[in-house]
Amino acid sequence: MQVAILGAGAWGTALALHCRRAGLAVRLWGHPPAQTLALQRDRENPLLSGFQLPAEIAVHSELEPALRGAELVLVVVPSHVLRELLQRAKPYWPTSCPIVSATKGIEDDSLMLMDEVIEDVLGAACRERTLVLSGPSFAREVAASLPTNLVLAAQHAPLAEQLQKVLATDRLRVYASADVKGVQVAGALKNVIAIAVGAADGLGLGHNARAGLITRGLNEIGRLAQAKGGDPHTVSGLAGLGDLVLTCTGDLSRNRTVGFELGRGAQLQDVLAQLGHVAEGVLTAKSAHALAQRLQVELPICEQVYQVLFHAKPPAQAVRDLLQRPLRRE
């Protein structure tokens, strides 16, 4: 089977290595062209150093040859560039080809999830061919063939079960799901909760507070997932709990770093300048805030993260406000 992977960041590159191991013919498309040509030449991605791309993986800087005759497309780009990518790719899109989104986020302004952006650009007919791939997965560990469990969700259940078999290996297990919405809400919001957890760590609040934030954070992820028509069980699974735990307790992710530095008293603009690129959770804090208002869902932790990021609320005050909410039943 011929698979096109659009997006040659760390995760796209790791998925390319994995798909090759799963026996697929792989084309990897990247942007900008200069970086992609360097990847073509060096066969190693500086974002995923130490892993050589085998010669069988074709690297492309043009969309047309990458997509020609593809039987499966994976999109693995940052959420804020997905729409533009799909618009550019549309003329070359292979007819009736399944599309798997490994992109996590909520689009600014439109407040669409990634499957909704895909449908908006490529048309309603592709809804039943759209899947989302998520779950706890550091790219480096997938590249290193360490054991990993992912979720593959599709509205059209037989498609998820068919591609589950195509994508799974002994080391990377794929669980099928029918909950496209829940998997995506969980994948997007975990980055916001990770900022809150980072801030708590930066404030020196300890492990109990961190575990409490993760737990209550999952609870509010579940509320937004349900409001989007998702299944409440999804958040207890790999795409919810699993990915949240990884992002909040694994190595310091970009999102946790933002929170950590803010908790230690740094200013947001300095933190972001030092990172050199925006952390996905900062964008999602804004779009999740707007989406929660539109759907009238209460997200206390996300709300405080939003206030800290966009209204300069002191993190210590945000924590105090969370702790002073009335006691209730769990």
Place this chain on the structure above:
Amino acid sequence: MQVAILGAGAWGTALALHCRRAGLAVRLWGHPPAQTLALQRDRENPLLSGFQLPAEIAVHSELEPALRGAELVLVVVPSHVLRELLQRAKPYWPTSCPIVSATKGIEDDSLMLMDEVIEDVLGAACRERTLVLSGPSFAREVAASLPTNLVLAAQHAPLAEQLQKVLATDRLRVYASADVKGVQVAGALKNVIAIAVGAADGLGLGHNARAGLITRGLNEIGRLAQAKGGDPHTVSGLAGLGDLVLTCTGDLSRNRTVGFELGRGAQLQDVLAQLGHVAEGVLTAKSAHALAQRLQVELPICEQVYQVLFHAKPPAQAVRDLLQRPLRRE
């Protein structure tokens, strides 16, 4: 309100400090007498060093004066000594006094949860006065007044809500629950999953595998909780997910250490000899295995931990067997 705390380990001592801060009159009973007399004299517990007991906390090595006139009793002893403690305390037990179990485990042989042991010893009449306290809580952090969230569960809901107000402070929030069984199953089994997570870490399997184990582990905790009549939502809360995340990702707990050393190739007897005392999760792996068989519930991770601990199965083989289970829907 006069509260008697039975058990002066790290957690019992931290709860004594907390109850005093919540404005309660506190008596702390400990065993053996020599250690308790040292605590009386030094006002500092070597198991929780750095925290001075205020003079208002009375320390007792005898049960009768500790229990006389108590209006609330907390039991905070290892699960395998709870029955014996209650038998000794029964003659002095204050009439119609609520009892809160902060003990986590499943009794060997009888396979009873702690509320069942309490009822078995003190009589059926105390069932509606029995509560369980659980949630992510390192004793040192509670002693240091760092923010902590706990769950207090009672079959008799108004009692949980009444004592929620008695026990909560600004820093230690208490959520009420009606799920006595679910809270206890989660508190017991998290120690078994922590052994599995430790073993995976010892084998060098990485963060993705750890997040996967935590997620699938919570899933099987939920199955046993349901089989015991618990609410499936409980495991997504503080007593389930929260405590599991803390135990599996916080500082190296005794249970994780056992797993970690086994994963690195050590022999169980050497690991336990070095710890100097049994890790609660080792006992629970055995009783959970028996309970799962009795209730006909499948617990794949607990089963592998049991095989590694009690049938010398190599940890690497246990992991391979987990990874080779058939793919399924989540």
